[in-house]
Amino acid sequence: MINLMIVDDHALVRKGIILLLENYQDVKVVAESGDGHEAIKLVMKHEPDIVLLDISMPNGLDGFSTARQLMQSQPDIKVILLTMHDEEVYIRKAIQTGAHGYILKKSKGSDLYEAIYEVYHGRRFYKVHISDEQLEKMFREEKAPSSVLTMREQEIVRLTVLGYTNKEIAEKLNISIKTVENHKSNIMHKLDLHSKHELIQYGINNHYIKG
């Protein structure tokens, strides 16, 4: 019997998961919660094998942070992240966080069960749109992170996407326009982008704005 806990701020989704899992007799939902803080307490009490964790949750404690805290306090626990976002940034963050599984909310019940089954038996389960090779690459890169943007560069991207001019960015960050230009240029090279709209669209797709 696999003991499961569900954490999602939408009651609808929690109930949906329960209904989808009713067909699988070896899975039992022992607890459910609508926020990360409560989840951390409930894990102590119910000691589930696996926590199904929504990424987007309110009150400052999102799925990633909750996952990290859970895994620190209960090292044997397995975490499966559940999300709407089939995007590279989120997958990377899940890998960084050390999540055992990653599945999408649009998944069928069988995928959900498969994820639970595989993760319970110690295997990794990431069901995403990108290819296995790319995924492997991302896991490898996580051990040697290099290709990502630095904090400063991320800040530059964010402000650029929001439409600030180099001058305005320079003023906001108290640096020279030339430094801003250099950062931008470095970002373009790192990401192999060749035009302004590619940079903007990278920023939008990777949620440099809202969320």
Add this chain to the structure above:
Amino acid sequence: MINLMIVDDHALVRKGIILLLENYQDVKVVAESGDGHEAIKLVMKHEPDIVLLDISMPNGLDGFSTARQLMQSQPDIKVILLTMHDEEVYIRKAIQTGAHGYILKKSKGSDLYEAIYEVYHGRRFYKVHISDEQLEKMFREEKAPSSVLTMREQEIVRLTVLGYTNKEIAEKLNISIKTVENHKSNIMHKLDLHSKHELIQYGINNHYIKG
């Protein structure tokens, strides 16, 4: 007996709704669908009283468009929009679309039932964070639309937010750079904006990108 159809691209959410509504014997789910195109066909077949419609759906046919089409083909049908977004723009769009109800995914089962019950009996049901007075105002404003930007101007805003240069926009729309500049200038005056980032942020806040 109220016949209900559920349209949401996430199976999880559909099942969750079904489970939450099991407590209410006067509601029956007669059909469910994962996309808008299929939903339109299913409505013909099952003739539900109310369609519960998720706003964010793929394949170009989101909840708003689906709602419009459904209400055109079946004028008696009631539509309740279901969404994660408790934001003014979405609420405005729902009002424009003529949705009978608007509830959030984080709602409890009782809210969901209340929405269905009220809408079935010909009343409007918008359960959102903003005050009733504001909501009334938005309904009133909808009858006297003074939607500022023209189609062409909206297109210019959209492409600008996405980071295209004036030159690129001109090429895309087969017009001169000068025309693009003029449009931009007119937009800035109309909206009383005074910098590029204000325009971009107007575009982002008013969902000129994704959604």
Add this chain to the structure above:
DNA sequence: ACCAATATAGGGGCAACCCCCTATATCAAA
């Protein structure tokens, strides 16, 4: 102790942007 990455800053030059004008054709409304 050295090398790579990061963050900072500048020069020069060309392209693009932004803002001030003017100007035309169309179309709908007063």
Add this chain to the structure above:
DNA sequence: TTTGATATAGGGGGTTGCCCCTATATTGGT
């Protein structure tokens, strides 16, 4: 019918962005 809104296009000029360089200080890793 005249006016106003829309869509188109151009001239001129000042500002900014983008890209090619070079350069320095700091930090962390082999």
